[in-house]
Amino acid sequence: MSGATVDRVELNDLLEDGLAAVERAMLAVTDSDVDILRDASRHILDAGGKRIRPRLLLLTYLALGGRDVDYVSKPAAAIELMHTASVVHDDINDHGILRRGRPSVNALWGRTFALLTGDFLFTAVYELMAPYHDLNIDLAKAATALVEGETLQASAVKNNAFTREAYMQIIALKTAALFRAASTIGAKLARASQTETNELADFGFNLGLAFQIVDDILDLVQNEAQLGKSSGIDIPQGRGVAVALDGSNGSGGTNVIDPVATIRQKLMEGDTIGKAREQAHLLIDSAMTNLTILDDSAAKSALATLARQVVERDK
Amino acid sequence: MSGATVDRVELNDLLEDGLAAVERAMLAVTDSDVDILRDASRHILDAGGKRIRPRLLLLTYLALGGRDVDYVSKPAAAIELMHTASVVHDDINDHGILRRGRPSVNALWGRTFALLTGDFLFTAVYELMAPYHDLNIDLAKAATALVEGETLQASAVKNNAFTREAYMQIIALKTAALFRAASTIGAKLARASQTETNELADFGFNLGLAFQIVDDILDLVQNEAQLGKSSGIDIPQGRGVAVALDGSNGSGGTNVIDPVATIRQKLMEGDTIGKAREQAHLLIDSAMTNLTILDDSAAKSALATLARQVVERDK
Numbered sequence: 001m002s003g004a005t006v007d008r009v010e011l012n013d014l015l016e017d018g019l020a021a022v023e024r025a026m027l028a029v030t031d032s033d034v035d036i037l038r039d040a041s042r043h044i045l046d047a048g049g050k051r052i053r054p055r056l057l058l059l060t061y062l063a064l065g066g067r068d069v070d071y072v073s074k075p076a077a078a079i080e081l082m083h084t085a086s087v088v089h090d091d092i093n094d095h096g097i098l099r100r101g102r103p104s105v106n107a108l109w110g111r112t113f114a115l116l117t118g119d120f121l122f123t124a125v126y127e128l129m130a131p132y133h134d135l136n137i138d139l140a141k142a143a144t145a146l147v148e149g150e151t152l153q154a155s156a157v158k159n160n161a162f163t164r165e166a167y168m169q170i171i172a173l174k175t176a177a178l179f180r181a182a183s184t185i186g187a188k189l190a191r192a193s194q195t196e197t198n199e200l201a202d203f204g205f206n207l208g209l210a211f212q213i214v215d216d217i218l219d220l221v222q223n224e225a226q227l228g229k230s231s232g233i234d235i236p237q238g239r240g241v242a243v244a245l246d247g248s249n250g251s252g253g254t255n256v257i258d259p260v261a262t263i264r265q266k267l268m269e270g271d272t273i274g275k276a277r278e279q280a281h282l283l284i285d286s287a288m289t290n291l292t293i294l295d296d297s298a299a300k301s302a303l304a305t306l307a308r309q310v311v312e313r314d315k
Numbered sequence: 316m317s318g319a320t321v322d323r324v325e326l327n328d329l330l331e332d333g334l335a336a337v338e339r340a341m342l343a344v345t346d347s348d349v350d351i352l353r354d355a356s357r358h359i360l361d362a363g364g365k366r367i368r369p370r371l372l373l374l375t376y377l378a379l380g381g382r383d384v385d386y387v388s389k390p391a392a393a394i395e396l397m398h399t400a401s402v403v404h405d406d407i408n409d410h411g412i413l414r415r416g417r418p419s420v421n422a423l424w425g426r427t428f429a430l431l432t433g434d435f436l437f438t439a440v441y442e443l444m445a446p447y448h449d450l451n452i453d454l455a456k457a458a459t460a461l462v463e464g465e466t467l468q469a470s471a472v473k474n475n476a477f478t479r480e481a482y483m484q485i486i487a488l489k490t491a492a493l494f495r496a497a498s499t500i501g502a503k504l505a506r507a508s509q510t511e512t513n514e515l516a517d518f519g520f521n522l523g524l525a526f527q528i529v530d531d532i533l534d535l536v537q538n539e540a541q542l543g544k545s546s547g548i549d550i551p552q553g554r555g556v557a558v559a560l561d562g563s564n565g566s567g568g569t570n571v572i573d574p575v576a577t578i579r580q581k582l583m584e585g586d587t588i589g590k591a592r593e594q595a596h597l598l599i600d601s602a603m604t605n606l607t608i609l610d611d612s613a614a615k616s617a618l619a620t621l622a623r624q625v626v627e628r629d630k
Contacts, residue, residue, distance in 0.1 A: 034463045036470055089434060093427045112408045115430065116466045119404060122434070123458040126441055130451040140441040147435045148349045154427050155351055 018069030025077035047100035060186030063299035085121035101228035142181035149174025179208025333384030340392035362415035375501030378614035400436035416543035457496035464489025494523025531556035
């Protein structure tokens with residue numbers, strides 16, 4: 001598909017329409033007759049969030065000539081719900097009490113209902129995607145990768161094996177795979193060529209890696225009020241980019257010896273965070289190269305802006 | 316589709332081939348590179364289980380003239396994995412330590428990995444079903460119903476509102492919906508008519524209701540060695556058929572006043588269990604009526620036998 005190019009104003013209108021449709025789709029599919037599931041889903045969905053995955057899908061679709069943002073909003077909603085489901089389950093395992101500036105589902109409804117709400121959001125993904133035949137395998141594989149990444153992370157922490165290699169594998173699976181699914185699905189919905197689809201898939205993947213690295217840096221340097229979620233939890237849990245990149249042979253075991261504050265101070269004084277930021281910037285450079293396959297357009301510029309925001313954001 | 320009728324021996328061969336293919340499909344899709352997910356999945360899959368849902372799907376398919384049991388084995392595997400995922404998460408919420416005669420995933424790997432293993436099995440369902448385009452919506456809706464049923468159950472227990480009506484709604488959602496999906500998908504794969512599909516869907520639904528009632532009776536009257544899973548947990552948790560059917564106004568609150576043993580004794584002496592058994596038999600009668608849409612065949616007889624076994628089993 002190759003529609004007429006839209007200007008910046010038209011693009012913003014299409015993007016805003018698409019994002020509004022994403023919100024409606026997420027609320028509609030989680031409108032259960034079971035109060036707790038509906039209320040807990042709304043609680044976390046109404047809190048907002050960056051919606052970077054739906055944005056990525058919509059902008060990829062628009063950059064490749066797609067125009068039916070309403071049709072595309074359901075897969076975009078499915079991807080955001082998948083992320084939301086994993087966040088709800090994460091907060092059980094990490095005892096996170098703050099999420100998107102609100103108490104976590106776990107904190108408000110307790111573990112049993114948080115577990116079931118996460119499951120429910122995941123079944124909602126499945127329902128939303130059912131009509132999008134050929135795209136199910138892309139999202140299913142990303143879902144499996146996400147769970148594998150979370151499991152490797154928990155396992156690396158438990159075994160004091162949070163090395164740099166483990167870290168890169170973990171963030172590829174738990175974060176970048178879903179970003180790649182978002183851009184891949186956006187490209188396929190726009191009937192992009194195989195080459196275009198591959199480049200945009202890589203764009204999403206690189207963006208996802210950079211996003212997670214920056215997320216982990218922010219966990220270290222920002223406080224909860226700024227982030228709107230429980231922060232500073234990576235070091236005590238022996239994980240995250242700083243633990244992986246610091247000089248202490250990549251083991252998370254340091255937290256057993258030193259108090260968290262001391263480690264944090266040490267990391268802030270060293271060049272660990274600087275190295276991590278540099279890595280994120282290199283990944284965004286790669287992502288920008290992936291974009292060169294696209295003709296110039298307002299949507300292409302918006303994808304580039306999105307990529308820059310990923311490394312420049314402070315929450 | 317309407318294939319030549321197979322005799323009893325041929326039917327058994329096809330069913331055994333199909334069930335063996337189901338096992339292979341479940342092991343293949345859970346063969347993760349992540350050790351814990353692969354090992355925990357194998358742990359629970361190798362323990363066996365009744366496989367009643369795949370049997371129901373395969374026999375429905377065969378009764379309606381289908382013959383390609385290998386093709387059908389993947390949706391059948393998906394349904395069994397969906398059930399298995401819910402069982403793994405149940406054992407977290409119920410603190411179940413025994414399942415299918417083995418320690419539960421929760422007991423062996425701990426809560427975090429049990430939660431992730433359940434999530435992983437669910438993503439495996441999604442992957443398995445991706446190529447079966449028109450069937451995804453049936454299974455997705457059953458998945459949502461399952462989670463809604465589990466949530467209503469946990470909610471009814473918490474609020475001391477485990478009434479007879481709540482019980483029937485809960486077992487319809489948490490169990491019968493997936494049985495219905497199994498027979499519906501079996502019928503659709505055999506290209507059955509709408510009328511045939513509807514009757515077989517009802518057959519599965521009635522069978523599922525009866526199955527859960529009998530399961531709850533067995534939880535009450537059998538011990539763990541016989542069941543191979545944690546038993547006697549319904550009464551202390553204020554739920555199950557006995558709590559719903561007993562004379563004490565359907566509230567689960569009785570367990571606060573009386574010790575579990577006393578309640579159990581009371582239920583065994585009264586006609587609560589007799590009433591529940593009667594209800595299960597009535598449901599099986601309805602299921603038998605649903606089967607009258609089918610021409611006589613070895614597969615039809617096997618479906619009738621399956622239904623009788625559901626009410627006559629002792630584990």
